[in-house]
Amino acid sequence: MKIYNSLTDKIEEFKPIKENEVTMYVCGPTVYNYVHIGNMRPVITFDMVYKYFKYLGYKVTYASNFTDINPKIITMAKEMGITEREVANKFIDAYLKDLESYNCSKIDKRPTVIEHLDDIFAFIEKLIEKDYAYEKDGDVYFRVNKIKDYGILSNQNVSELEAGSRVDIDDKKEDPLDFALWRKTTEGEQFNSPWGKGIPGWHTECVVMINSIFGNKIDIHGGGVDLKFPHHENEIAQSMALNNNHLANYWMHNGHINVNGEKMSKSLGNFILAKDFIKMHDANIIKIALFKTHYRLPLNFTDELFNEANNIDNKIYNALKSAKLLLVLNNTYSIEKNVKDEKFEEYMNDDFNTPNVISYLLELLKELNIEIRQKGENVLLLYNKILMITSVLGLVYNLPEITKEDVENYNKWQEYRKEKDFENADIYRNKLIEKNII
Ligand SMILES: [Zn+2]
Known part of the structure; x- marks a missing residue:
């Protein structure tokens, strides 16, 4: 360090x-x-x-x-x-x-x-x-x-x-x-x-x-x-x-x-x-905006900076949300609080180089999104790593709770979709949208 x-x-x-x-x-x-x-x-x-x-x-x-x-x-x-x-x-x-x-x-x-x-x-x-x-x-x-x-x-x-x-x-x-x-x-x-x-x-x-x-x-x-x-x-x-x-x-x-x-x-x-x-601005956005510059350097607040920070915050939230849904549907969802990450430590051990941590976070998000699309086996690990890194940065993500009923609704939505019964599919889809699950 x-x-x-x-x-x-x-x-x-x-x-x-x-x-x-x-x-x-x-x-x-x-x-x-x-x-x-x-x-x-x-x-x-x-x-x-x-x-x-x-x-x-x-x-x-x-x-x-x-x-x-x-x-x-x-x-x-x-x-x-x-x-x-x-x-x-x-x-x-x-x-x-x-x-x-x-x-x-x-x-x-x-x-x-x-x-x-x-x-x-x-x-x-x-x-x-x-x-x-x-x-x-x-x-x-x-x-x-x-x-x-x-x-x-x-x-x-x-x-x-x-x-x-x-x-x-x-x-x-x-x-x-x-x-x-x-x-x-x-x-x-x-x-x-x-x-x-x-x-x-x-x-x-x-x-x-x-x-x-x-x-x-x-x-x-x-x-x-x-x-x-x-x-x-x-x-x-x-x-x-x-x-x-x-x-x-x-x-x-x-x-x-x-x-x-x-x-x-x-x-x-x-x-x-x-x-x-x-x-x-939400606290997450303000923190991302701050951490994009090294703490020792002067920092200039501009609209552009906050737009960028807002985008990053949305990317994190959406990827975590999709990952959580996939994990819950697969019955593999679990939070690992003691997950470690070498790259993250390498950047942080370098006088708290948060700009590099933010760039690394973006890489991890890209990887996670690919894994989600391919239903890969690294979704859980990436999910936990991103959650750990964001929590050290003080970012808070309140992801929707997903209940058994939500899982049932999700499965019904998919079934109706396969059968091309879009009217019924929409009913279940809307239920999930209402609860911010999709
Ligand atoms: Zn003093």
Whole structure:
């Protein structure tokens, strides 16, 4: 199994910390608003990663947080005239609904910041004790210049960063690169801390949740490429300071999404919410559209792409449906959940090469359709392989149930057809059409 590691910029052989186990963490949403389709790409990508490790037989523990304390939530609470907790809970619920409608697996751990406040205090105190952080007027900042390889993830060096305009100038900081671990707040929600009232910094929240759930290092840390800097870089800096490691052995980043060649933005009016998008396209189609491009590459949403994905989805559904009917009629229908496929593994082991998996899936569909026509002996195997591959990709196919009565109806339809009694044949044919069996 090979994974592209953003930390080293190399394709590396995957070696878990504990044999046969995988620990993974993906930065979750800041729950101040509905998520847009760009936010769904890491969700769908890492759901596939999670399912594939399970397919390989690993015991996987997947955590993804809710950033439920954040200045954006405070602003939204003011705008909506409700409390920060009400804002957070409203958008946590909305997000969970999105995940359900996109058929994403339930994640093993869903930590929130609010339940980890004590851990955050202890973590920041340790950083202060070790001289990696300092308090100034109720704020606490991290001393970036103490981290030798700062910039390792985003391939930037400290002098470049200092010269650039990407860091905000703040008089309270010793150095413009230093970032806030704790911020004094004067408006909205405030929490009591050893440094006075305020809220934790976003970069410290994720590290603390990872440390609390998994200990000081995990196998895979994932997220969108836009989080590399400063968020992930700063998570790594804190982990280097306290645990002398890069927090995760493998850092994986998915590319961003454009719509018709343009970046999504509110001002361009091409900002699509996940909950609206799912009304336009079925979850299967959205996933196929995503997987046709490698997860690390930028992805352009076009009508053409969705038409293509729609075609593929129909092909899969129709072939599976025909295969199932044939198998049931022959009394050989059975679902084999542990079916394996070498080619599929070869592509997936190559840094989750889903575009190749989709092409391979199309080949298998062609083969299956030929086998169905010839009533060949490989229908069952191909059926199960396609079902297995699509389920690792998170695609869901609800095929019609076929009862004994349906089988009888089918046989009667065929008998009448042979006798050229088309009137009666149509009666049985219509019954099968009504139940979506043919
Ligand atoms: Zn994070």
